[in-house]
Amino acid sequence: MPFIEIKPGIYWVGVNDHTTDLFEGLWPIDEEGVSYNSYLIKDEKVALVDLAKSLKVDEFLSHIGELVDFSHIDYIILNHLEPDHTGVLNILWKLSPQATIVCSPLAREMVSSFYGIKERVRVVGDGEEISLGEKTLKFFSTPMVHWPETMMTYEVNSQVLFSCDAFGGYGSLQGAIFDDECSDFDFYKRESLRYYVNIVAKFSPMVIKAIDKLSSLALNLVAPSHGLIWRKNPSLIINLYRQWASYAETGGEKGIALVYGSMYGNTETMMDAIARGVAESGIGVEIFDVRRTNPSYILPSLWVNKGVIIGAPTYETGLFPLMAHLLDLAVRKGIKNKKTLYFGSYGWSGGGRREWEKLVSPLNWEIVNSVEFKGGFNSEILTQGRDLGREFGKVIKNL
Ligand SMILES: Cc1cc2nc3c(=O)[nH]c(=O)nc-3n(C[C@H](O)[C@H](O)[C@H](O)COP(=O)(O)O)c2cc1C
Numbered sequence: 389m390p391f392i393e394i395k396p397g398i399y400w401v402g403v404n405d406h407t408t409d410l411f412e413g414l415w416p417i418d419e420e421g422v423s424y425n426s427y428l429i430k431d432e433k434v435a436l437v438d439l440a441k442s443l444k445v446d447e448f449l450s451h452i453g454e455l456v457d458f459s460h461i462d463y464i465i466l467n468h469l470e471p472d473h474t475g476v477l478n479i480l481w482k483l484s485p486q487a488t489i490v491c492s493p494l495a496r497e498m499v500s501s502f503y504g505i506k507e508r509v510r511v512v513g514d515g516e517e518i519s520l521g522e523k524t525l526k527f528f529s530t531p532m533v534h535w536p537e538t539m540m541t542y543e544v545n546s547q548v549l550f551s552c553d554a555f556g557g558y559g560s561l562q563g564a565i566f567d568d569e570c571s572d573f574d575f576y577k578r579e580s581l582r583y584y585v586n587i588v589a590k591f592s593p594m595v596i597k598a599i600d601k602l603s604s605l606a607l608n609l610v611a612p613s614h615g616l617i618w619r620k621n622p623s624l625i626i627n628l629y630r631q632w633a634s635y636a637e638t639g640g641e642k643g644i645a646l647v648y649g650s651m652y653g654n655t656e657t658m659m660d661a662i663a664r665g666v667a668e669s670g671i672g673v674e675i676f677d678v679r680r681t682n683p684s685y686i687l688p689s690l691w692v693n694k695g696v697i698i699g700a701p702t703y704e705t706g707l708f709p710l711m712a713h714l715l716d717l718a719v720r721k722g723i724k725n726k727k728t729l730y731f732g733s734y735g736w737s738g739g740g741r742r743e744w745e746k747l748v749s750p751l752n753w754e755i756v757n758s759v760e761f762k763g764g765f766n767s768e769i770l771t772q773g774r775d776l777g778r779e780f781g782k783v784i785k786n787l
């Protein structure tokens with residue numbers, strides 16, 4: 389993509405990533421892609437706000453080179469040191485001998501440890517400003533959104549908030565870079581939620597703190613470092629982030645996520661009976677096969693829905709391993725305050741249910757019911773499953 393002027397004197401100079409399979413080495417983006425949005429501000433002084441991963445370096449540098457002479461770059465603002473926003477720093481640093489890195493106090497050490505850079509680093513505190521001429525940058529400390537050093541940069545004159553990871557999402561930019569240009573808003577909304585749960589959700593209290601802190605700012609544009617720039621309705625993505633963050637406490641909305649796995653089909657047959665019962669209760673259910681669906685896509689449903697049904701057989705005295713892995717990720721991501729139901733088949737002495745209880749116990753999941761059945765299914769078991777599904781559906785419906 390070419391560089392794009394997003395406000396007079398402010399340019400998007402980022403790159404689209406269509407080749408990385410796993411974001412953070414964990415979360416699939418092979419189909420969706422991601423963008424690393426970087427911004428160049430041209431005033432009496434020239435500033436870059438956040439950079440890009442060290443990928444497509446030629447494209448990234450050519451955007452900048454078309455707009456300014458590298459020796460005229462005065463400031464490199466690093467809101468966050470994660471290498472998806474700083475990977476090109478060493479090269480840029482060598483090309484821009486006049487430039488000073490601007491970062492938070494905690495980021496100074498990271499600039500040194502990740503890139504070996506110790507000089508020409510200016511630390512800015514919360515609320516501090518740097519004038520570029522007509523434009524002024526104001527810095528807001530927003531720790532743990534996403535790392536401890538994270539800050540956001542606000543351009544006072546144009547009322548643009550450079551929010552870095554916050555308000556970002558997966559999904560490469562498809563020509564359209566603004567919310568109002570985008571023809572598939574649902575895609576970006578879905579991918580913003582998946583990104584939120586995969587990357588940011590653990591820090592939800594800090595997200596709410598940051599949003600509260602910024603609430604008095606007039607916003608013309610919200611310009612995150614991943615995904616769309618919010619021009620038509622900048623508050624939309626902020627409100628979505630606030631809503632998603634609130635689920636850490638509330639446990640989410642009325643709805644059910646049903647995740648199951650099975651080796652020989654007994655647990656799977658029970659799953660269909662339970663899903664039927666849920667449908668009879670008149671509440672929606674999202675069903676995931678843990679064997680075939682990457683946790684990246686399941687975790688958002690666990691995050692959003694108050695009701696979680698887990699179906700998995702016993703495997704070597706414990707839970708079907710892929711389910712144990714999913715629930716371990718739920719623990720790590722802090723997916724708390726759910727109502728839950730378990731079902732699963734076992735061969736001789738069981739153990740799946742016991743491990744499920746153990747795994748979800750730190751998450752304050754209220755166990756509504758559970759059924760562990762021996763061997764194959766029969767009409768009695770399936771009737772029990774259907775009843776359990778219906779009853780669980782009613783519990784969630786009547787919340
Ligand atoms: C590799 C493997 C390990 C198993 N370990 C146990 C076990 O430790 N305890 C137990 O009661 N059943 C165990 N089973 C039996 C399964 O739980 C049982 O076959 C169950 O019906 C499988 O459910 P599914 O048809 O949904 O896969 C194991 C089965 C397999 C294939």
Ligand SMILES: [Fe+2]
Pocket residue numbers: 468470534535553
């Ligand atoms: Fe990050």
Ligand SMILES: [Fe+2]
Pocket residue numbers: 470472473552553613614
């Ligand atoms: Fe990032």
